[in-house]
Amino acid sequence: MNDYQINTKCVQAGYTPGNGEPRQIPIIQSTTFKYDTSEEMGKLFDLEASGYFYTRLQNPTNDYVAAKIAALEGGTAAMLTSSGQAANFYALFNICECGSHIVASSSIYGGTFNLISVTMAKMGISATFVSPDCSEEELNAAFRDNTRAVFGETIANPALTVLDIEKFARAAHSHGVPLIVDNTFPTPVNCRPIEWGADIVTHSTTKYMDGHGAAVGGCIVDGGKFDWMAHAHKYPGLCTPDESYHGVTYAEKFGKEGAFISKCTSQLMRDLGSIQSPQNAFILNLGLESLHVRMPRHVENGQAVAEFLANQPQVEYVSYPGLPSNPYYDLAQKYMGNGGCGVVSFCLKGGRIAAEKFLKNLKLAAIETHVADARTCCLNPATSTHRQMTEEQLLTAGVPAGLVRISCGLEDKNDLIADLKQALEAI
Ligand SMILES: *Cc1c(COP(=O)(O)O)cnc(C)c1O
Numbered sequence: 527m528n529d530y531q532i533n534t535k536c537v538q539a540g541y542t543p544g545n546g547e548p549r550q551i552p553i554i555q556s557t558t559f560k561y562d563t564s565e566e567m568g569k570l571f572d573l574e575a576s577g578y579f580y581t582r583l584q585n586p587t588n589d590y591v592a593a594k595i596a597a598l599e600g601g602t603a604a605m606l607t608s609s610g611q612a613a614n615f616y617a618l619f620n621i622c623e624c625g626s627h628i629v630a631s632s633s634i635y636g637g638t639f640n641l642i643s644v645t646m647a648k649m650g651i652s653a654t655f656v657s658p659d660c661s662e663e664e665l666n667a668a669f670r671d672n673t674r675a676v677f678g679e680t681i682a683n684p685a686l687t688v689l690d691i692e693k694f695a696r697a698a699h700s701h702g703v704p705l706i707v708d709n710t711f712p713t714p715v716n717c718r719p720i721e722w723g724a725d726i727v728t729h730s731t732t733k734y735m736d737g738h739g740a741a742v743g744g745c746i747v748d749g750g751k752f753d754w755m756a757h758a759h760k761y762p763g764l765c766t767p768d769e770s771y772h773g774v775t776y777a778e779k780f781g782k783e784g785a786f787i788s789k790c791t792s793q794l795m796r797d798l799g800s801i802q803s804p805q806n807a808f809i810l811n812l813g814l815e816s817l818h819v820r821m822p823r824h825v826e827n828g829q830a831v832a833e834f835l836a837n838q839p840q841v842e843y844v845s846y847p848g849l850p851s852n853p854y855y856d857l858a859q860k861y862m863g864n865g866g867c868g869v870v871s872f873c874l875k876g877g878r879i880a881a882e883k884f885l886k887n888l889k890l891a892a893i894e895t896h897v898a899d900a901r902t903c904c905l906n907p908a909t910s911t912h913r914q915m916t917e918e919q920l921l922t923a924g925v926p927a928g929l930v931r932i933s934c935g936l937e938d939k940n941d942l943i944a945d946l947k948q949a950l951e952a953i
Contacts, residue, residue, distance in 0.1 A: 528597065532598060532714065532715060532818060533818040535594065535597045535598055536594075536598065536715070536814055536815060536816070536817045536818040537815050537818075539593065539594040539597035539598065540590045540591060540592070540593035540594030540595075540596075540597060540811075541590040541593070541594070551587060551590045551591065551807075551808060551811055552586075552587065553587050553804050553805060553807075553808045554581075554585055554586045554587045554804055555804055555805070556581065556585075557580065557581050557582075558579065558580055558581070559577070559578040559579050559580075561579075567579060571772070572772050572774075573771065573772070573774050573779065573788070573792065581801065581804070582795065582796070582799055582801055583791055583792065583795045583796055583801070584791060584795070584801075585801065585804050585807070587804035587807045587808060588605070588606040588801065588802055588804060588807045590807075590811070591606060591807045591808075591810055591811045591814070592604040592605050592606050592745060594811065594814055595714075595729070595731075595735075595745050595747060595814070596747050596748075598713075598714035598715075598718075598814075598817075599709070599714045599718055599719075599720055599727050599747045599749075600714075600718050600720045600721060600749070601720060601727065601747035601748050601749050601750060602748055602749065602750030602782075602783035602784065603747075603748045603750065603783060603784050603786070603787035603788075604745060604746060604747040604748065604787060605745070605746050605787050605790060605791055605795070606731070606743060606744065606745050606801070606802040606807055606810075607743070607744035607745065607746065607800050607801070607802060608742070608743065608744065608799075608800045608801060608802050608803075609730070609732065609742050609743060609744050609800070610635075610637075610708075610710060610728070610729060610730020610731070610732055610733075610742075610743075610744040611637055611638070611641060611730075611744070612744050612800040613728040613729060613730070613744030613745055613746050614638050614641060614677075614706075614708060614728050614744075615641055615645075615646075616746060616790055616794050616795075616798075616800070617706050617726050617728050617746050617790075618642070618646065618651075618675055618677065618706065619646075619649075619651075619794065620763070620786060620789060620790045620793075620794060621674050621675055621704070621761055621763065621764070621786075622646075622651050622674045622675060623650075623651070623763070624649060624650030624651065625650055625651075625672060626650075626651050626652075626672055626673075626674040626675075627651070627652045627653065627654070627670050627672045627673045627674065628642060628646075628651065628652070628653040628654075628673070628674065628675050628676070628677060629653070629654050629656060629665075629668045629669060629673055629675075629676045629677070629697075629698075630642055630653050630654070630655050630656070630676070630677040630678065631655070631656060631657075631658045631677065631678035631679065631682070631687075631689060631694070632655035632656060632657055632658070633657070633658045633678075633679070633682040633685045633687040634677070634678065634679050634682055634683075634708070635679065635682070635683045635684075635708070635710075635730075636911075638677075638679075638708065639655075642677070643655070654668040654670075656668050658678060658682070658687045658688075658689050658690070659687070659853075662693060662696070662697065665693065665694070665697045666697055666700070666701075669697070669701045669703075673701060673703055674703055674760060674761070675698075675703055675704060675705075675706055676694055676697065676698040676703060676704070676705045676706065677705075677706045677707075677708070678691075678694055678705070678706075678707055678708070679707070679708040679709075679710070679711070680707055680708070680709045680710075680711060680712050680717050680719060680861070680862075680866075681711035681712055681847065681858075681862075681866045681867055681869075682711075683710065683711060683869070683897065684869070684871060684897075684907075684931050685845075685924070686845050686846065686847060686854070686869065686870075686871060687854060688847050688854035688857040688858050688861065688862075688866070689707065689857075690857055691705075691707060691719050691722040691723060691724055691861060692722055692723055694707075695722065695723030695724060695725075696723070698725075699723070702756075702757045702760065703757070703760070704725035704726055704752045705723065705724045705725050705726075706724070706725065706726040706727075706728060707719040707724040707726070707727050707728070708727075708728045708729070708730075709727045709728070709729060710728075710729050710730045710733050710734070710898075711733070711734070711866060711867040711869065711898070712861075712862050712866050712867055713729075713734045713735060713817060713821055713867075714727075715817055715818050715821040715864075716821055716825070716862045716864055716865060716866055716867070717861050717862045717866070720747075720749035720751075722861060724749060725748075725749050725751060725752040726746065726747065726748055726749065726752075726786065727746075727747040727749070728744065728745065728746050728747075729744060729745040729746075729747075730743075730744055731743040731744055731745050731802075731810050731813075732744075732898075733897060733898030733899075734813075734817065734820070734821065734824065734867065734898040735810060735813055735814055735817060736809060736810050736813040737813040737816070737817065737820055737898065737899065737900055738809075738812075738813060738899065738900050739896060739899040739900070739901070740809050740813075741805075741806040741809040741810055742806070743802045743806050743807070743810050744802070746787065746790065748783070748784075748786040748787050750782050750783035750784075751782060752782065752786075753782060754777040754782065754785055754786075755777050755778075758777075761777070763776075763789060763793075764776045764777045764785050764786070764789055765777045765778075768789070768792075768793065770793065771792055771793065774792075776788050776789040820900070820936060821865075821867075822864065822865070823936050824867060824868030824898075824934060824935070824936065825848070825864065825865030825866065825867065825868060826865075826939065827868055827902075827934035827935070827936070827937070827939045827942060828846060828848065828865070828866075828867060828868035828869065828870050828934045829846070829848045829865065830939040830942075830943065831870055831932065831934050831939070831942055831943065831946065832844050832846035832848060832849055832870045832872075833849070834943045834946065834947075835870070835872045835946065836849060836851075838947075838950055840874055840875055840876070840880070840884075840950045840953055841872050841873070841874060841875070841950075842872075842873040842874065842875050842928065843872065843873050844870065844871075844872040845870070845871045845872065846870045846871075847862075847866055848865055848866065867898065868898070868933060868934035868935070869897050869898065869931065869932070869933045869934070870931075870932050870934065871929060871930065871931045871932070872929070872930055872932070873926055873928045873929050873930075874928035874929075874930060874953070875928065876928060876953060877908070877917070877926070877927035877928045878906075878908045878909060878917075878927040878928065880928055880953045881906040881908060881909060881927065881928050881929070881930055882906065882909055883952060883953045884906075884930065884949050884950065884952070884953055885904055885906055885909075885930070885949075887948065887949040887952040887953075888904060888945055888946075888949045889945050889948075889949075890902055890937060890941060890942060890945040891903060891904045891932060891942070891945060891946075892904070893905065893906075893910075895910065895911060896933070897931070897933035898933055899933060899935060900935050900936045901935045901936075901937070902932065902933065902934055902935035902937055902942055903932075903933050903935070904930055904931065904932045904933075905930070905931045906929065906930050906931075907920075907925045907929060907931070908920055908925065908926075908927040908928070908929065912925055932946075
């Protein structure tokens, strides 16, 4: 399957039925799995044989879908999680512990920012946030002896900044730590961070991968290139025997290709849960089967909407990395030659009141706290997610009162533009 184009992998990778077996991935709706002898089951617990015993750790439906995403990203192993939040937490916590430090881009999803800056801080894991636009000197200065991971988003939600993956990978590797990239917005159809030096890739599969607003989920993919043993003193969890798992040393037993995901499954899933339900994995796979067909349409609609908005008198500015005037245009061209995603943000003249009127008059675009769905949706942070803030606070947070985020769906772009046009005229 690895020799095929990504379009073919979207449709067929991960699951190859044998003679007389179901054509579609079966939903294995079972918490547990039956064995004839205790010896056979014992081998699974000792990680001596591979197989399933309890769905909190692993389920075949999930593994078929995870294998497809690994193939799409060009990784060696992958696992599904119950949400994108769980994916990012597990990816970081798999190699960080109390006393560790993370270097993260400051331009990331609000949920991930809270996870790192508040919740992981309570676990004794500290972080330094750097601007994605920082110089290599500033980036290198953020590292400490206890730094264990670097984190960023390919296209940040909602700021739409583009990560210079090679710059961040260079800094991470020169300090002997891996780069973790959340690739939710472009999806592997538009960018494959591992090809640019990222070591681990995460996803909120809730967004474009599902693409229909039907199933919350997440995924972690290992690129299989980071040499844990070469930095064994930093990663004792991977490079010394796990007493909670019969003394297995993951990096020795599973090598560079398998250690990260094996540890994450056998330790974190075992102890913390957060597995994706097989039903959701099935729904996710239906989305993946058309991801390569849908992403170009999301991009086409996003580009058309951004170009339209940029020429409207009611609009102060438009942020979309596909516009040549955008500061991230060159980076977007380099890492995402076929375009990034369908999310556009723009600022209306006339602040909160203009935004409220505009949203009220939209007919096709619904007001939702969601993005990356087949149906176009819009959000004005000032009157929803950030409504407790004053105009000044909004400005300092980089979300002026007139800011609107629009996630362009799969409708006809002319209908979308006509809808935006009449809503702008109604302000
Ligand atoms: C939505 C999102 C998340 C969180 O994912 P959930 O599936 O909602 O938990 C993480 N990262 C990015 C970039 C997102 O857009």
